[in-house]
Amino acid sequence: MLQLQLIQIYCLVCECYTTKSCLHYQRQSNNYSPRFTDAEAITIYLFCTLQGEFTNRSSYNYIVNHWLDWFPDLPSYQAYNFRINELYWHFEVIINYLVSQIDYSDCYANVCLIDSLPIMLAKYPDRAKVAPMLASKGYCDAKSQYYHGIKLHCLGKDRFEQIPKPSIIRITAANVHDLTAVKPIICQLNNQYVIGDRAYASESLNQLIKKNNSAVLTPVKRKKGQRTKSAEDNLISKYISAVRQPIESFFKADG
Numbered sequence: 001m002l003q004l005q006l007i008q009i010y011c012l013v014c015e016c017y018t019t020k021s022c023l024h025y026q027r028q029s030n031n032y033s034p035r036f037t038d039a040e041a042i043t044i045y046l047f048c049t050l051q052g053e054f055t056n057r058s059s060y061n062y063i064v065n066h067w068l069d070w071f072p073d074l075p076s077y078q079a080y081n082f083r084i085n086e087l088y089w090h091f092e093v094i095i096n097y098l099v100s101q102i103d104y105s106d107c108y109a110n111v112c113l114i115d116s117l118p119i120m121l122a123k124y125p126d127r128a129k130v131a132p133m134l135a136s137k138g139y140c141d142a143k144s145q146y147y148h149g150i151k152l153h154c155l156g157k158d159r160f161e162q163i164p165k166p167s168i169i170r171i172t173a174a175n176v177h178d179l180t181a182v183k184p185i186i187c188q189l190n191n192q193y194v195i196g197d198r199a200y201a202s203e204s205l206n207q208l209i210k211k212n213n214s215a216v217l218t219p220v221k222r223k224k225g226q227r228t229k230s231a232e233d234n235l236i237s238k239y240i241s242a243v244r245q246p247i248e249s250f251f252k253a254d255g
Contacts, residue, residue, distance in 0.1 A: 048062050115248060196217075
């Protein structure tokens with residue numbers, strides 16, 4: 001039942017707000033304690049996304065038309081839209097809170113897979129004005145095009161013949177290099193093999209995390225001036241690409 005789903009989402013969001021002090025901040029205004037709470041705003045966004053309403057306008061209209069009795073203090077669309085945009089960073093905290101509840105008993109203890117997913121917010125980056133505090137102009141290699149948006153970076157625990165379970169999720173602007181985004185995360189890992197694509201290849205990083213008994217494994221890059229790779233390098237690259245395939249499937253799971 002949708003009613004039960006809505007209640008479960010609200011309870012989950014409230015639990016997250018109760019346990020994560022970083023989500024509590026004092027508003028410097030007369031409306032420091034709004035009747036329509038941040039938890040309600042987040043609940044609406046998550047619930048409507050599950051119903052296939054992917055824009056703030058369609059989410060708002062869906063609530064007004066079908067669930068208004070559940071949110072009697074729902075403000076105007078302009079106020080709701082402003083609130084959701086102001087709370088954008090809360091979603092990363094909530095996602096990581098959900099990730100912390102995952103059971104990793106069926107995962108390999110010392111193997112992580114890493115990758116990033118470009119999220120396009122606008123097709124024309126030179127004219128885009130969406131989420132200027134977070135989004136930026138970036139380039140998507142897979143589609144060979146520039147875009148205005150963000151990147152979702154995921155470090156997942158590898159499993160046998162299954163997509164990985166997310167362990168750490170981070171959101172950055174589109175112009176942040178993949179290695180730059182995850183380097184602080186990788187440096188905190190102990191006794192882990194992190195497997196990614198060539199974007200994560202860094203000899204200096206491997207030297208840095210060697211003291212933690214960790215290493216980043218990527219397909220072999222050709223050296224400057226090198227036209228072809230050796231049979232050994234090709235075999236290593238093929239094996240690593242096969243191992244990291246599940247993280248790509250993870251991003252395509254909802255496609």
